[in-house]
Amino acid sequence: MNEGAYGGTPFGGIKWSVLFFLCLLVLWQLVVPFLGLPSYLLPTPAQIVEEFGKRGGLLMSQFLPTFYETILGFLLGVAVGVSAGLGIVYSRFLWLTIYPSLVVVGSIPRVAIAPLILIWLGIDSLWSKVTIAFLVAFFPMVINSIVGFSQVETEMLDLAKTMGMGRWMEFRKIRLPNSIPYLFAGFKASIALAVIGAVVAEFVAGQKGLGYLIVVANNDLNAPLIFASIIVLSAMSLGLFGIIVGLEKMLMPWRRGIQPSEL
């Protein structure tokens, strides 16, 4: 078993972790009034919970646009990323021209283009925000699909040739399954980035969504609502991430997940 320096397995200790955070919450609740901090600086957990009760409907209605932008941006990122990966792996021309410059593309801070995209595609359009989420999310998908489709042992490809495999079968039986762990690493990185993209787009566009709600709450000095929004966002991220990890476990009984490659 995996044991830490003080004994106990990492997941056997989950009840300790929960207990620890409950204590922290209690401490938080007690310390804020003790220090006399106003709620617009730091609300207490009770005030945040109260906010959920008061504005549950508002939070839900602002959650949905953010959720759609994230999901659509992510799916678009996956579709475009995987297609680009395939193109680069299968076309010598793209391999020589685009692949080396991808590193440059990757180092552009893509959220910085958000205002431009909003001007081009329209502030009130869902698709302008989806596009921003997509731009941020698609990069790890390209890199991970290139690696997944191309990192196959040369000897395996040699064997495939002597087995009489054509290109299509080689793709189906070797390259595609080989790419699955890498694709999942890409999904995990992309979904987290898509959330960031959607929220940043809403910060800038100021129309609707949890990002917009945070800006509004900030202007109203309503810190409990900011915290509530962040909690909803985090729950959404975590839920989407969990779905991907679940799928990964289901699809790959032969191995555990690998870490997303970052660039």
Add this chain to the structure above:
Amino acid sequence: MASVIQYDKVRKIYNSGDDEVVALQEVSFSVGEGEFVTVVGRSGCGKTTLLKLTAGLLQPSGGAVQVAGAPVRGPLTNVGIVFQAPVLLAWRKAIDNVLLQVEARKLRVENYRKRALELLDLTGLKGFEERYPSELSGGMQQRVSISRALIHDPPLLLMDEPFGALDAITRDEMNLELLRIWHEAKKTVLFITHSIPEAVFLGDRVIVMTPRPGKVSEIVNIDLPRPRTTALRDEPKFISYVRQIRKSLGVR
């Protein structure tokens, strides 16, 4: 005896940057039908290059390679190949790795399942058919790889240091098993190794190669009785073959 493989003044030059590496120079010999020929030499003397030329995975820079009477122009499909690494697909169970050979050839998998199980049994993997490669030891993975090379019943087996990564004990066992399979199936085998005793133990003939540039320095006929047994390794004749080849390789 008809020759299955014929090398005629084979040359292979690699261009890496500005450098030219002469991997093989003037290699000529032939392998007869049903013969077990071993190739021995230090690493870098062109053994893998020779095997890839034979399988049509590389083209010679000069000379000619003929298999079954025809010049090799592209990848041969009527062969079984085993590399030093097992080269298995991590997402396929042992049996499905063996059956990849069948699927690739668009044969009916159901007709070959029984044969695949027999081969896994023959190579000592009974009970491990449903295991993923990550659940098998290196030796077991290599047995899967050998089963995969045999399932389509190719007349020619090409093996590139297949037991190089195994411990000495497992290696000796695998040698005996391979000889048993070869004896039953009567195939032609080209077996590459860097172990002199292994080359002598297995081969009807040993092709001794030296590097820079890779060429054949000597061909030794191994006149030892078959079936070969472990006890043979202690025979004076076996030892003198080993000594002869060691000398030919310039081992001090």
